[in-house]
Amino acid sequence: MAKRLATEYVNARLQLSADDLDRFVRFVGGQNIRIRVRVVGCGNQEMALVDETNGEEVSMTFEQRDDRFVCELSCRLVHPKLTNALRRAVSAFRGDAVVNRIYSGFTMTYYYKRGAVHKIVEHTADGVRVVFERRDTVGELESLYVSRQVEREIERIQDAIDELLDLRNQCTSPSEKQAVDERLRQYTKQLFILEAE
Known part of the structure; x- marks a missing residue:
């Protein structure tokens, strides 16, 4: 099995509520990672996550934006303890990230959306x-359902147009024809809009 040389977090992003931020501190601390927290201006919080067995450290700044704390992070880690703690945190707190796992001769890129891996790409020579x-x-099933709903609506409008055309042929006065023609214009406009979807 290939040995991982390093892990790069590129544009990792966490958005946490105040309660989630407290849970985040407990979660990371529960993985035997030491955390130093410092509150800075405007309620922002700076955290240093430290793996004391080898001294590896990552700094995270959570900026307070309205009722959320947002951390945007890019870093390179070498040791597995801190790497795994950060990976678990991205998953547990539904973060977004691009993560490069670098091996000798190739790199695996993981794309996280809302804490789940959505794509894995291998880069080699x-x-x-x-x-x-x-x-x-x-999402595919929902769009299929919506498209069938549109098809049913188109069929309903086409049936109504057919009935109006039959009714128009039976009209005796110009005012009756004009009223039917106005309804036909409205249905034609609806049909045009639905067929464009």
């Missing part, structure tokens, strides 16, 4: 290969 990509099955 020979090129780039997508190893895994999460499909949005629920």
